[in-house]
Amino acid sequence: MLHEPSARSSSDPAAGYKMRLGVWMFIPYAVVYAGFVLINLVKPVVMETTVIFGLNLAVAYGFGLIILALVMALIYNQFCVWKEHAVYRSRPSKEKE
Amino acid sequence: MEPLAVVTFIVFVALVLGLSFYFARRARSSAGYYAAGGRIHWSVNGVAFAGDYLSAASFLGICGMIATAGYDGFLYSIGYLAGWVVALFVVAEPMKRLGKYTFTDALDARFNSRGIQLAAAISTLVVSIFYLIPQMVGAGVLVTPLLGLPHHVGVILVGAIVITIVATAGMTSTTYVQFIKGGMLIVFSVILVIAVLTRGLSTNPDPGEGVPFRAPAVLSMSEEPGGAVLSDSAYAFAGRAESHGNTFVKLTRDGTVSWWFQRTAGADQAELVEAQYTAVTAGGERIVNGAPASSENTLRPVGNIQSLQGRQDSEVRTGPVGPFSFLSRIGDPQTRINLWKKEKFEDGRDQVTVFYPIPVEGNRVLRPGLKFKVDGSTTEKINFASLMLALFLGTASLPHILIRYYTVPSPEAARKSTIVAIAAIGFFYILTLYMGLGAMTGGVVNLLDDNMSAPLLARSFGTLLFAVISAIAFATVLGTVSGLIVAASGAVAHDFLDRFLGRGYTDHQKVAAGRIAAFSVGLVAIVLGILFKGMNVSFLVGWAFSVAASANLPAVVMLLFWKKTTSQGIVASIAMGTISALLIILLSPDMYERYGLDKASAPIPFGNPAIISVPISFLTLVLVSLLTRNQGNRNRPA
Incomplete structure (x- = not known):
């Protein structure tokens, strides 16, 4: 028994949806992150440009990446919750957690 | 040595130990020891994630690097946090569905391959030890100004306390310790940042302790x-x-x-x-x-503004400033x-x-370039890109982070606790920029070791804040080291002894084996913590991320998303990722300096391996999987 995965919840019918959604949300974030790295590699001086509230692009982009991660995480969670509710409602009660 | 600092420190350590012993009574089974019985609430687990993650590297290392190299230290904050996106979107729920106690269980869930058990156990051990080094170095630097003890005493002290915690308690106690510590770290960092902003900027900083700042003549x-x-x-x-x-x-x-x-x-x-x-x-x-x-x-101590927005008088003082004004004036x-x-x-x-x-x-x-020379040669640019890649991919491959997914009851709880972690950690990382720059301009930076910049900044506001912040930082080290040692002992006792060697231990024997493994790993960490004295702890953690990303991430990602992945492919990928990352690090200029050799004579001109070792690991997995796909050990879709 100890060699089995803890997959009592592997019957999660929303798993496929959540996995695809995760990948689709990961891609835009990775692009924004890569943009940050690329600007620094190609033209780091651009990072000195003042963009908002007196902050330069480096600081604004850095804070932006942190805040974007949280916003996207909340959106992802909301979509997952909706899907889970929809799927559980449409399935027999024994599969509900 | 200041009595208030000592008393605060002792109270904290006693609190942590007391808590551990209290929860130890609940850890009678192996599930309780390694995975807290899978019953931790997601919100508690989320803050505990933050506690685990906001290690000495984050609080001491990042603030220290910002204090000495400006924005380049903040790159670590950005990268560490961005890594959570990979953890949440790609790894969190599938890992929870696949695993039981450890990262190896998850990787091996579909194959039951002895090769995977061995390779994953070794990679977990290597990554945990790499991550342990900076925590122990951090412990050493903390006790010197706090208790007046030498570096190695601090390292041994942390090692001894943590071995006691882990050997007696396991995951439940480390979770609650991390929860309390993670919460307090954020609260007191907010207090420190408010103090920095209220004091404002000055060309004549006050380093505290009644000693006036001396600008260079x-x-x-x-x-x-x-x-x-x-x-x-x-x-x-x-x-x-x-x-x-x-x-x-x-x-x-x-x-x-x-x-x-x-x-x-x-x-x-x-x-x-x-x-x-x-x-x-x-x-x-x-x-x-x-x-x-x-x-x-x-x-x-050093670190001061020579001229503020063109004003070079001997004592320019802004008075209280807002968070944006603080950054725009410095920049x-x-x-x-x-x-x-x-x-x-x-x-x-x-x-x-x-x-x-x-x-x-x-x-x-306030832009990259002082430490990582983005304006420099191609090699220096590659080093920068490689670091950013390692930070992005490393989080989702860290064994001590991955095992926390097994402490919650369901994949949904794993997801929600990750979101709580992102909120807490992201907020803290924004604070690191203020604490680092506060130290940089506050006349508190120690020239021999930048790791103490944040606690020394706290000292400039009085002994009480210094004592509390130092004690939290020490508890941070205790907590992170505990988590790492649980992960490493799990790799040895559960993955290697029990599963790979198939010893068929009883539940009681498994916990005993875990504790003996914890003791051994703890000893190794103590020795390495003493040897690596003086290196920036965040820089050292960057290496742990590189090794983790190279060894584990390709295996995790391909297992989840590529049906042709074979067990042989996973084993080869983990082996090649670990070996290539380790080789590049060991032959890098920074390690050559550590060996006492000339940096310029290092055969590899940069120190961050991920940009080479991650593709090698991916490529190995694909090639070996394709070559072995007819041998009947294929990945079955979830």
């Missing part, structure tokens, strides 16, 4: 036919040294030797800026700034901040290390 020197003439006749010219294109001038005053950095050289006039130095004489005596080294005679092109460089040379038979200030424009301080 400046002299002018002209070459006359009779010899060098100085603008202050109390000084006499005593010699000159050249090193890496820089000129240092040796002066004496009342018999005391001082070294000065020659900043500008006109036709016959030079400006000399007062440096600080340590020297080891031929007889082995250690000299600091012209007098024998002692606990009273150490290098002076102003007319602001000059004294950052310190180091140069080593021989003066006669003395080995001299000189520390000298360079005024850097604010706009250069």
